[in-house]
Amino acid sequence: MAISRATGWSCVLASLAAFSAAAAEPRPEIARGPAQPQPVGAVHTVRQIPEACARLQGMFTGQAAAPYRFEAVRIDPACRPRARFVDAAQAQPSAARGWVLNDLIRVPNAACPSQQAVVRVWRKPGAAAPTRDGQGQTRLYLEQQRQAAAAGQLASLPQFAAQLQLEGEGCP
Structure with a gap:
C-alpha cells in the first residue's frame, strides 16, 4: 500500500502535534497506572487528600449528557x-500560576472500555x-500568632x- 507524500507529511505533522501537546503537560509528582475499571452506578474513591480532610469520589452514570459525576467530600467533620x-474553576491551576501537578488518575469505565475519566490533582x-528551635521542635506561640x-x-x-476530563468515545 502506497502513501502519498501529502498524506505522509500530514501524518508526521499530526504525530508531532500530539507529541508536543503531551510534552507540554508537566509530569505528575505521583506516578501511577490506570485505576481498576469501575462499573456504571458504583461510587468509588478516586483519591484521598488527608491534608485537606477531603476525598475525591466519582461515579460513571451511564447517561450521555453527564457520563461521570465527580465531587470532593469531607472525610470527617x-x-x-x-x-x-x-x-479548580476559580483557582485555574497551572504550572505558570505556581501550581504543581501532583497526581494524574485515569479511571476506565468497565461497561465502556473506550471511555475513561481523567482527574488531575x-x-x-x-x-x-517554621524553623526548628534548639531542641529540634517547631513551636508556634499563641500570642505571636x-x-x-x-x-x-x-x-x-x-x-x-x-x-476532571472525560477521554474516549461514549458507548451506545
Whole structure:
C-alpha cells in the first residue's frame, strides 16, 4: 500500500502535534497506572487528600449528557485540615500560576472500555515550614500568632484543586 507524500507529511505533522501537546503537560509528582475499571452506578474513591480532610469520589452514570459525576467530600467533620481544597474553576491551576501537578488518575469505565475519566490533582505549596528551635521542635506561640493574624501576616496554607476530563468515545 502506497502513501502519498501529502498524506505522509500530514501524518508526521499530526504525530508531532500530539507529541508536543503531551510534552507540554508537566509530569505528575505521583506516578501511577490506570485505576481498576469501575462499573456504571458504583461510587468509588478516586483519591484521598488527608491534608485537606477531603476525598475525591466519582461515579460513571451511564447517561450521555453527564457520563461521570465527580465531587470532593469531607472525610470527617472532626478533621483539622492542614491544607485547603479549592474549586479548580476559580483557582485555574497551572504550572505558570505556581501550581504543581501532583497526581494524574485515569479511571476506565468497565461497561465502556473506550471511555475513561481523567482527574488531575494540582497542589500549590504554602509557606515554608517554621524553623526548628534548639531542641529540634517547631513551636508556634499563641500570642505571636494572634499578633501576626491581626497584622494579616499569617503563613499561607497549601492548596489542592482537582480537574476532571472525560477521554474516549461514549458507548451506545
